[in-house]
Amino acid sequence: MLLRHVLTLTVLMSGAGVVAKAATYSPVLRDGGSRFLVRSLGSVCYSMDSFRRGLPCNPAFVAKDKAPRFDADLMLGSNMEYLREAEELLDGKSDEQAVAKIFSRREMVDGEISIEASFQRPTWGISVEPYRLVYVYQFENAALPMVDMIASEEQSIKAQLASFTSGNFYAGLQLRYTHIKYIGNSFSIAEAMAGDSDQLFEIHNQDILYVEPGFLYAWEDAVWEPQISAMLSQWGVSSYKSQQYPIRPQGLLGASIKPTVPLGLLEVGVQFQIHNETENFQDAVRAAITYQLGLLQAVVSGSQYDQSVGFLATYKSFSTGLSYWSEKQNKSVFIQFGVSL
Amino acid sequence: MRTIIKLILFAAVFALLSCQGKESVVTRESRLSTGHQLIDQRRYGEAVSYFKKLLQADPHPHVKMALASAYAGRAGIRIEKIYTFVVLRDFQAEAVSLEGLSLNQQTENLVRSLARYAEHWKKVPVLSEQGRADVGHAVEVLQQDTNAGVRLYSGVLRVVLLKSVVEQGLQSWGQVTAQSLCSDQLQPYFQWMLELTDTLIFISRDLQGAFPDRQKEFAKYETELAVFKAEAQKIPWPQEKICF
Amino acid sequence: MKIFLVMIALLFSSSAGAFKREAAFAGAANWTEFRQYVLHQQQEDERTGIAYMISGAIAAAGGTIAYQQSEEIFSRTIFAITSNLGLAAIGLGATYYWTGNELDSFYYAIEGSSLSLAERNEVLQRFLYKQQEEKRKAKWIRVATHALLAAANIYGATQEENKEISSVFYFLGGANALLAVTYTF
Numbered sequence: 001m002l003l004r005h006v007l008t009l010t011v012l013m014s015g016a017g018v019v020a021k022a023a024t025y026s027p028v029l030r031d032g033g034s035r036f037l038v039r040s041l042g043s044v045c046y047s048m049d050s051f052r053r054g055l056p057c058n059p060a061f062v063a064k065d066k067a068p069r070f071d072a073d074l075m076l077g078s079n080m081e082y083l084r085e086a087e088e089l090l091d092g093k094s095d096e097q098a099v100a101k102i103f104s105r106r107e108m109v110d111g112e113i114s115i116e117a118s119f120q121r122p123t124w125g126i127s128v129e130p131y132r133l134v135y136v137y138q139f140e141n142a143a144l145p146m147v148d149m150i151a152s153e154e155q156s157i158k159a160q161l162a163s164f165t166s167g168n169f170y171a172g173l174q175l176r177y178t179h180i181k182y183i184g185n186s187f188s189i190a191e192a193m194a195g196d197s198d199q200l201f202e203i204h205n206q207d208i209l210y211v212e213p214g215f216l217y218a219w220e221d222a223v224w225e226p227q228i229s230a231m232l233s234q235w236g237v238s239s240y241k242s243q244q245y246p247i248r249p250q251g252l253l254g255a256s257i258k259p260t261v262p263l264g265l266l267e268v269g270v271q272f273q274i275h276n277e278t279e280n281f282q283d284a285v286r287a288a289i290t291y292q293l294g295l296l297q298a299v300v301s302g303s304q305y306d307q308s309v310g311f312l313a314t315y316k317s318f319s320t321g322l323s324y325w326s327e328k329q330n331k332s333v334f335i336q337f338g339v340s341l
Numbered sequence: 342m343r344t345i346i347k348l349i350l351f352a353a354v355f356a357l358l359s360c361q362g363k364e365s366v367v368t369r370e371s372r373l374s375t376g377h378q379l380i381d382q383r384r385y386g387e388a389v390s391y392f393k394k395l396l397q398a399d400p401h402p403h404v405k406m407a408l409a410s411a412y413a414g415r416a417g418i419r420i421e422k423i424y425t426f427v428v429l430r431d432f433q434a435e436a437v438s439l440e441g442l443s444l445n446q447q448t449e450n451l452v453r454s455l456a457r458y459a460e461h462w463k464k465v466p467v468l469s470e471q472g473r474a475d476v477g478h479a480v481e482v483l484q485q486d487t488n489a490g491v492r493l494y495s496g497v498l499r500v501v502l503l504k505s506v507v508e509q510g511l512q513s514w515g516q517v518t519a520q521s522l523c524s525d526q527l528q529p530y531f532q533w534m535l536e537l538t539d540t541l542i543f544i545s546r547d548l549q550g551a552f553p554d555r556q557k558e559f560a561k562y563e564t565e566l567a568v569f570k571a572e573a574q575k576i577p578w579p580q581e582k583i584c585f
Numbered sequence: 586m587k588i589f590l591v592m593i594a595l596l597f598s599s600s601a602g603a604f605k606r607e608a609a610f611a612g613a614a615n616w617t618e619f620r621q622y623v624l625h626q627q628q629e630d631e632r633t634g635i636a637y638m639i640s641g642a643i644a645a646a647g648g649t650i651a652y653q654q655s656e657e658i659f660s661r662t663i664f665a666i667t668s669n670l671g672l673a674a675i676g677l678g679a680t681y682y683w684t685g686n687e688l689d690s691f692y693y694a695i696e697g698s699s700l701s702l703a704e705r706n707e708v709l710q711r712f713l714y715k716q717q718e719e720k721r722k723a724k725w726i727r728v729a730t731h732a733l734l735a736a737a738n739i740y741g742a743t744q745e746e747n748k749e750i751s752s753v754f755y756f757l758g759g760a761n762a763l764l765a766v767t768y769t770f
Contacts (some may be wrong), residue, residue: 070764072756076659117756119763130756141377144410144494145420146403148370186370188406189420190497191490195552263636294633294640295674313644315670315677322663335663 036075036336039112040299040310040323044269044288046214047229047254050297053312053319053338054118055125055160058231058252059172060216063162068121073319073338077111110136110332118158127158145189150244152182169217176210176236184244206245210236224257234275250275264293299323312336369399373407380407385415402488409479409494416472416479418501468505476502492550499544506537523584531578538570609720610688614710616695616702623692630685637678644671728768735761 038045038057045057049064053071056062112134118127135151155178162172185200192200212235218227235249256269272284288301297312310323319338325331372395379388392408468476476498483495510533545563549556612618648668655661691712695705735758742754 068767070760070767072760115756117760119767121767128759130752140374141380141407141410142420143380143414143418144406146373146377146407186403188403188490188494190406190494191488194489194493195554196489263632263639294636294638294678295670296640296644311667313667313670313674315674318670320663320666320670322660322667333657333660335659 036073036310036312036321036323036334036338037299039075039325039334040301040308040312040321041269041288041290042271042301042303042306042308043252043273043286044254044256044271044301046231046233046252047216047227047256047271048267048269048288048290049225049227049256049258050265050267050290050292050299052314053340054116055120055127055158055174058214058216058229059160059174059212060162060170060214060229060231062120062125062160062172063123063164063170064216064218065120066122069340070117070119071338071340072117073115073336075112075114075116075334075336077113077332077334109138110134112334123162125158125160127156127160129154129156129158131155141188146186147189147192148186150182150184152180152184152244154181155179168220170215172214172216174210174212174214176208176212178208178210180204180206180208180245182206182244204242204244205239206242207239208236208245208247209238210234212236224259226255226257228255229253248275248277261291264291266291297321310334314340369401369403372399373403376407376411380411380414383414385411389415396482402486402491405482405486406491406494409482409498412475412479412482413498413501416468416475416501418466418468418472418476418498462504465501465504467508468501473502473505476505487550489551489553492547493552496544496547496551499540499547503537503540503544506533506540510537523582528578531573535570535573538566538573542566542570609716610713614706614713616705616709619709620692620696623688626688627685630681634678634680634682637674637681639678641671641674641676641678644668644674646671724768728765731761731765731768735759735765 037051037053041048041051045051047058049061051057051061052069053073056065112132114129114132116127116129116132118125132154133152134154136149138148139145140148156176158174158176160172160174162170164170182204183201184204187200191197210233212231212233214229214231216227216229219225220227229252231252233250233252234247236247238245238247241247251274252271253274254269254271256267258265258267267290268288270285270287273286274284278284282304286301286303288299290297290299292298295313295315297314299308299310299312301308306325306327308323308325310321310325312319312321317340319336319340321336323334325334376388376391376395379385379391388411389408392404392411396404396408479498480495480502483491483498486492510530542563545559545566548559549563552559610619610622612622644667648664648666648671652661652664652668655664695708698705700708738754738758738761742751742758745751745754
């Protein structure tokens with residue numbers, strides 16, 4: 001079924017024509033972190049240690065985390081049913097009940113499928129994401145539906161290098177190259193059904209190279225192991241300027257602690273995320289808590305706009321997890337299967 | 342301590358870098374979205390006023406369709422009722438029973454095709470007088486635009502309008518035929534039929550704009566309808582009152 | 586979905602190993618230090634065992650309840666897997682708690698013997714030497730295995746006409762090549 005969705009989107013991507021104008025992906029979908037814990041922790045992942053899969057969000061952590069590892073993950077967003085309904089609607093295959101149902105909720109729906117493998121050694125790491133499919137659909141206007149959609153296919157490679165001075169200060173650099181093939185447009189259902197609808201689905205290709213430095217200062221001998229971090233993410237150069245994949249650098253300042261608990265590992269983190277659309281202090285704050293006990297890791301994170309709750313179960317080299325994420329107009333379920341060697 | 346000061350300095354530089362060049366976030370899409378919300382909340386009157394103002398500033402096809410859809414929403418046209426016409430999809434309708442009839446294949450196909458269209462037709466809502474006025478306004482808003490989607494939407498709205506006019510005419514005809522029928526009573530129906538032909542001509546034109554690759558096919562229908570109308574207008578209407 | 590199947594296959598292949606925890610004493614051949622290390626490891630094993638048993642019970646019960654409550658197919662799949670992992674984790678936790686790690690048997694055998702400290706140090710030295718030798722051999726076996734897997738998958742990728750399947754082969758080939766290189770260090 002998954003492959004059918006992917007193929008349908010690929011077919012959908014085979015048009016040619018007009019200049020696209022549609023929704024922009026949220027920063028969280030552009031920051032290249034397709035890992036389940038990145039999605040669950042949100043921006044707080046840049047300051048937390050409880051992140052034992054894939055490369056860390058902040059490259060400075062590569063020098064702190066001494067354990068070498070290799071892991072591969074498959075992550076799926078579970079809005080597949082909605083995607084199928086949306087495609088049938090746009091293909092003209094829906095019936096009256098299905099049309100009424102799809103417009104009974106007015107919310108943005110996004111989804112993601114990603115395969116990523118990463119390899120980490122003390123002070124460096126590389127990660128390859130040969131396939132990532134991201135889509136966002138939004139329908140509005142029950143009288144004549146307008147579709148705001150973007151669907152993209154990405155291939156990325158990431159390299160992280162880090163070092164430390166005086167034991168507690170770590171500095172790292174992440175180089176991230178992404179090739180993106182996407183369609184994105186805003187159109188009415190009448191335009192999608194009219195004779196020249198192929199023009200709405202022009203494929204765009206974009207190449208982006210991000211240069212993302214990160215820093216970390218950790219009081220590793222203190223009781224609760226507090227640490228503070230800084231990172232500049234999504235700073236780079238693009239083959240061309242687009243509304244869907246803009247170069248919008250964001251600064252991240254965060255801190256985390258690990259309060260002592262009798263059993264398991266508890267970590268609490270907070271992050272300030274500043275970019276060109278940040279208007280006030282509350283917009284920038286996000287907090288997260290993770291608790292790891294045996295095979296389970298529970299994650300709760302939230303900002304004033306969205307909340308996420310999830311768990312990851314790791315048994316030997318296999319891991320699986322599920323995360324619910326919701327905001328005002330959008331909610332998703334993410335699932336993951338992973339292998340660590 | 343010096344390390345921490347360095348870190349803070351880095352952070353300050355990051356904050357400055359990341360706050361560069363604030364872009365305007367008010368786009369056509371966001372303006373349209375504001376009006377669409379009014380439609381989704383069924384505040385059609387406010388949506389009509391909102392899109393009228395927006396249309397003066399931005400005569401984009403999306404704005405025209407949004408205004409037309411606000412009128413259509415106020416007229417009670419729900420997308421699920423007209424969706425099959427928008428997508429021009431063939432329904433698997435119940436076939437007409439043709440057993441015992443000696444029809445050739447061509448006629449049988451025609452009857453089956455009519456049965457399918459009858460299924461689509463049944464779903465199209467019948468409008469009130471105010472609703473017809475609203476859809477009339479919607480069609481006016483759309484009439485000058487050459488965008489294929491606009492033309493398709495215009496054609497669909499005309500079909501809705503056509504059904505209401507036909508239904509009203511047939512209802513009235515049922516009342517008239519209950520009594521004795523005279524030529525002076527028939528004349529308005531003759532005019533009504535010519536108006537319906539005009540609507541069909543407009544629909545043909547809309548479809549030519551909506552499907553440029555099938556332009557010839559729809560142009561042929563338009564020509565045939567125009568010929569039919571011209572032939573009908575040539576028929577002399579009797580001067581004296583004739584009753585049947 | 587093929588990737589998913591590959592991952593499941595990898596799970597079972599990598600889970601087929603020993604159930605006991607691996608433990609490696611990296612210090613000098615000194616019985617006193619070794620004793621401290623083993624006793625500390627035993628505490629760790631017990632702690633880990635309890636953590637696995639508690640979290641396994643939560644995962645098994647929570648996964649079963651959530652499976653019954655959930656309607657969406659992906660969520661149901663994850664809850665079903667989590668429930669199974671939970672049950673497996675209870676067993677794993679119990680093993681850690683009651684059987685400890687692979688050094689325990691050696692420790693108790695020597696600790697309960699009448700050997701002098703000098704003799705114990707000598708036996709420990711021989712044991713650690715043998716253990717390191719075995720690890721070295723295991724390392725090169727791993728290198729050879731992953732190199733072979735890499736070669737087979739890359740060859741499979743070049744022969745496969747279906748682009749989707751060949752990319753899966755390339756992915757596996759690359760991953761195994763990377764692992765082979767890693768194990769050489």
